[in-house]
Amino acid sequence: MTVPMVRSEGVCKxxxxxxxxxxxxxxxQRGEVFCIVGPSGSGKSTFxxxxxxxxxxxxxxxxxxxxxxxxxxxGDKLHELKDRDAAKKRREIGMVFQxxxxxxxxxxxxxVMEAPVRVRKEPVDQVRERAMRLLDRVxxxxxxxxxxxxxxxxxQQRVAIARALAMEPKLMLFDEPTSALDPELVGxxxxxxxxxxxxxxxxxxxxxxxxxxxxxxxxxxxxxxGIVVETGRxxxxxxNPRHERTKAFLSxxx
Amino acid sequence: xxxxxxxxxxxxxxxxxxxxxxxxxxxLVLVAMFINMAVTNPNFEWDVIAENLFNNKILEGVWATIWxxxxxxxxxxALGVLLSVMRLSPNPLLSNVAYGYIxxxxxxxxxVQLIFWFNLAVLVPxxxxxxxxxxxxVSWDTNSVITPFVAALLGLGLNEAAYMAxxxxxxxxxxxxxxxxxxxALGMSRAQTMRRIVLPQAMRVIIPPTGNEVISMLKTxxxxxxxxxxxLFYNTQxxxxxxxxTIPLLIVASIWYLILTSVLTTGQFYIERHxxxxxxxxxxxxxxxxxxxxxxxxxxxxxxxxxxxxxxTHGGVR
Numbered sequence: 001m002t003v004p005m006v007r008s009e010g011v012c013k014x015x016x017x018x019x020x021x022x023x024x025x026x027x028x029q030r031g032e033v034f035c036i037v038g039p040s041g042s043g044k045s046t047f048x049x050x051x052x053x054x055x056x057x058x059x060x061x062x063x064x065x066x067x068x069x070x071x072x073x074x075g076d077k078l079h080e081l082k083d084r085d086a087a088k089k090r091r092e093i094g095m096v097f098q099x100x101x102x103x104x105x106x107x108x109x110x111x112v113m114e115a116p117v118r119v120r121k122e123p124v125d126q127v128r129e130r131a132m133r134l135l136d137r138v139x140x141x142x143x144x145x146x147x148x149x150x151x152x153x154x155x156q157q158r159v160a161i162a163r164a165l166a167m168e169p170k171l172m173l174f175d176e177p178t179s180a181l182d183p184e185l186v187g188x189x190x191x192x193x194x195x196x197x198x199x200x201x202x203x204x205x206x207x208x209x210x211x212x213x214x215x216x217x218x219x220x221x222x223x224x225x226g227i228v229v230e231t232g233r234x235x236x237x238x239x240n241p242r243h244e245r246t247k248a249f250l251s252x253x254x
Numbered sequence: 255x256x257x258x259x260x261x262x263x264x265x266x267x268x269x270x271x272x273x274x275x276x277x278x279x280x281x282l283v284l285v286a287m288f289i290n291m292a293v294t295n296p297n298f299e300w301d302v303i304a305e306n307l308f309n310n311k312i313l314e315g316v317w318a319t320i321w322x323x324x325x326x327x328x329x330x331x332a333l334g335v336l337l338s339v340m341r342l343s344p345n346p347l348l349s350n351v352a353y354g355y356i357x358x359x360x361x362x363x364x365x366v367q368l369i370f371w372f373n374l375a376v377l378v379p380x381x382x383x384x385x386x387x388x389x390x391x392v393s394w395d396t397n398s399v400i401t402p403f404v405a406a407l408l409g410l411g412l413n414e415a416a417y418m419a420x421x422x423x424x425x426x427x428x429x430x431x432x433x434x435x436x437x438x439a440l441g442m443s444r445a446q447t448m449r450r451i452v453l454p455q456a457m458r459v460i461i462p463p464t465g466n467e468v469i470s471m472l473k474t475x476x477x478x479x480x481x482x483x484x485x486l487f488y489n490t491q492x493x494x495x496x497x498x499x500t501i502p503l504l505i506v507a508s509i510w511y512l513i514l515t516s517v518l519t520t521g522q523f524y525i526e527r528h529x530x531x532x533x534x535x536x537x538x539x540x541x542x543x544x545x546x547x548x549x550x551x552x553x554x555x556x557x558x559x560x561x562x563x564x565x566x567t568h569g570g571v572r
Binding site: 052054083084087088089090091093094095097099101102103104105114115118119160163164167 | 430432433435436437438439440441442443444446450451454455
């Protein structure tokens, strides 16, 4: 049996007195497209950010590729990871944000090349070649020398995906990647993600795009109020929800 | 719906700006009065001004002023950026040290600091290098270390650092949090994120007030005359103390200060243009471009586009 890419055991997280995650249990297998849906404020994004340790988990255990996130276990004691070690683990996990977060002072090509050159210290020529290949893959070779401000939202998000892929991650996290886009631009981003899924990338996607979840997703969880309410094949959960809360949510969004 | 009519191009009488003409008249009279005074009043002593403008002593002072401004500013900016990064650090010790520094150096007058540094020898007669509370290896006489230049540099540079720290902190905090998140997610370290992502973007906010600081510093260097540092103002004073030509020599100094600040203002404009890249698609016009446009507008109304193009672009065709 292979180790799952992500395993979450009773993960809890609070901001002050506000409990955002109240014990999340789930497993994401290799090569799987795992969708997380639910109303806003349900803790989906927070959970995603826990996976690459942008947020610290309060209790429970979170494993990525069999390794504990944010801590090192020695005997029965947990040691918090140094910033440098946490950063090292983040390199292997790509993340795409709702608001793109491209670096506005760099061109598209520089955005994609920055981390491989600075963090992985790869030779510039090699990185440039890979960056151009990735830009080709997201259909934006012609925009390599443009600044992010000159691109549409959909184009920016595709650059952001290329930027994350440039680090050759084993896992990609998508935090509502199409929520900030004009409706007519959603398709181009979903196309890129669909292609990524076909290529076998392990992806965790927080999304409101039920069509995408149904078509591309291998598994889906519905989260509400910090817990996993329902989980299963997207077709089953979306088409035939068992819980009242899932039904109530889906009746509003579908 | 009726098809849009083909309107005739509008021929209207433009709004009259009577207020502008009145203001122009008033200003013209005032300027004429001033020029008249400057020319006819012999106390200006224009010949003395012309004679002293390129006086060796004055030129030496100009160089010294430029030199102190540059060195004190570089020290101030470097230390200021460091302090702002410390101030925003998660390490409470660093953050509080930076806070204390800013509190102290911003809270005491720079003139007091200058005289204080100059008189450091009274407080600490010797400066030594060694193991704390242990033996010393080398020792210097404070009076020989703290020359007027060093006192000026310490006084102005350390004071400037406190102000630059606040400017730089504002710049860093103006950068969207998502930028730090994105670089963290890519595995960049805190230092890399700061240097490659946050500071370059903070520059857009930091540069304009820093230009202000440089110009302010240029003039604040005149305070250094109190520690007998031979810069522009000190040398000017030296001359008029001997010749009693106070006003003409102050005008000489002012002319030089104005020339220097004009050069700095121009430099600031181009630096701002450079760091604005990626933030807006159009760069602001340079001085020459603006001049060309304004002169053009002064002479005549900008040519209105021919009415046919107006129609085409404004939906004459469905």
